[in-house]
Amino acid sequence: MTQLLITGGAGFIGSHTSLLLLEAGHSLVVIDNYDNSSPEALRRVLELAGPGAADRLVVVEGDIRSAADLDKAFAAAPSGQPIEAVIHFAGLKAVGESVGDPLRYWDVNLSGSRHLLKAMQAHGCRTLVFSSSCTVYGLPETMPIGEGAAIQPINPYGHSKAAVEQMLADLAASEAGWRIARLRYFNPVGAHPSGRIGEDPSGIPNNLLPFVSQVAVGRRTELQVFGGDWPTPDGSGIRDYIHVMDLAEGHRAALDALLAEPPQLLTLNLGSGQGHSVLEVVRAFESASGRTVPYAIVARRDGDAACTVADPHLAAERLGWRTRLSLAEMCRDSWCWQQANPHGYGG
Numbered sequence: 292m293t294q295l296l297i298t299g300g301a302g303f304i305g306s307h308t309s310l311l312l313l314e315a316g317h318s319l320v321v322i323d324n325y326d327n328s329s330p331e332a333l334r335r336v337l338e339l340a341g342p343g344a345a346d347r348l349v350v351v352e353g354d355i356r357s358a359a360d361l362d363k364a365f366a367a368a369p370s371g372q373p374i375e376a377v378i379h380f381a382g383l384k385a386v387g388e389s390v391g392d393p394l395r396y397w398d399v400n401l402s403g404s405r406h407l408l409k410a411m412q413a414h415g416c417r418t419l420v421f422s423s424s425c426t427v428y429g430l431p432e433t434m435p436i437g438e439g440a441a442i443q444p445i446n447p448y449g450h451s452k453a454a455v456e457q458m459l460a461d462l463a464a465s466e467a468g469w470r471i472a473r474l475r476y477f478n479p480v481g482a483h484p485s486g487r488i489g490e491d492p493s494g495i496p497n498n499l500l501p502f503v504s505q506v507a508v509g510r511r512t513e514l515q516v517f518g519g520d521w522p523t524p525d526g527s528g529i530r531d532y533i534h535v536m537d538l539a540e541g542h543r544a545a546l547d548a549l550l551a552e553p554p555q556l557l558t559l560n561l562g563s564g565q566g567h568s569v570l571e572v573v574r575a576f577e578s579a580s581g582r583t584v585p586y587a588i589v590a591r592r593d594g595d596a597a598c599t600v601a602d603p604h605l606a607a608e609r610l611g612w613r614t615r616l617s618l619a620e621m622c623r624d625s626w627c628w629q630q631a632n633p634h635g636y637g638g
């Protein structure tokens with residue numbers, strides 16, 4: 292049993308990963324300020340994790356930009372033991388919002404991460420799994436994208452993730468003993484197959500799958516497809532979607548590798564290596580839900596790429612991890628969550 296601190300553990304990816312880690316027998320402290328999540332998510336994580344799990348989860352409502360809140364979290368392990376590793380999900384992730392309010396992104400994503408690293412140093416914890424993003428690659432020229440591709444983000448969100456990645460590399464170079472994984476996620480979607488936890492974005496969803504499922508359930512009238520003239524077989528953009536349960540497994544594998552191997556800085560793509568177009572996703576969702584998803588093709592958005600697909604080989608080689616779940620399963624589980632919770636955790 293490892294004592295873990297999970298920042299942002301009430302969020303979409305954090306809640307699914309927390310469940311998996313509780314099921315694996317670990318003991319967790321979650322720190323979250325509920326900026327983009329609900330305490331209900333962690334209540335349901337405990338319900339799914341079953342009897343006894345409540346003794347291995349402490350939730351601290353707090354902000355990663357507060358040294359006092361972080362100290363509280365580091366001292367809160369249910370066993371009273373020191374925290375051995377941190378999984379750092381807390382952050383802001385909406386590209387469009389980051390363009391309008393870059394300082395907020397630099398504050399939460401960069402300054403929040405710096406506070407966390409200082410707290411880790413102060414508490415003698417040097418093992419970290421960090422949520423990075425394929426956004427750090429910007430608009431790469433070659434596909435699939437390997438980890439060696441240039442880091443050239445094109446929006447404030449991507450800049451803030453790339454800056455944290457750099458800060459982690461500088462830290463690992465400055466002091467022996469750090470075990471750090473920088474995980475670059477592609478497009479996480481889906482939900483726990485029970486339909487009890489899932490993605491609950493506040494406001495208008497920024498990502499395709501929550502939007503599609505809100506159209507299917509009748510919360511929104513139609514999907515806007517940004518660009519029908521991309522150089523792809525059906526003209527719509529292609530992305531690499533990864534089921535959130537596969538992503539959670541990727542975190543567990545990365546954590547196991549960090550704890551078992553000598554100190555290192557590991558940088559890995561977490562994606563499936565398979566691309567699906569927006570229109571393919573719409574069709575897959577229609578067959579999973581039995582509902583029609585009306586859509587309109589509108590102009591391209593600035594900064595979008597025709598196609599973004601991961602080269603996932605390094606993660607397979609280093610972690611023995613690869614995705615298992617298909618687009619049909621992603622749509623099935625998103626639909627199950629959306630249907631049972633048409634208004635997310637709010638009812």
Ligand SMILES: NC(=O)c1ccc[n+]([C@@H]2O[C@H](COP(=O)([O-])OP(=O)(O)OC[C@H]3O[C@@H](n4cnc5c(N)ncnc54)[C@H](O)[C@@H]3O)[C@@H](O)[C@H]2O)c1
Pocket residue numbers: 298299300301302303304305322323324325326327328329353354355356379380381382383384399403422423424425476477478479498
């Ligand atoms: N979902 C994606 O498409 C995607 C893709 C690539 C990378 N990521 C990264 O993965 C991480 C998790 O993403 P997610 O989809 O679960 O997002 P999310 O918004 O559902 O979860 C983030 C969590 O962090 C919390 N949080 C935000 N600011 C905080 C602060 N200052 N202090 C404490 N808690 C705070 C939020 O309340 C939320 O619970 C983020 O860092 C995101 O940038 C996400």
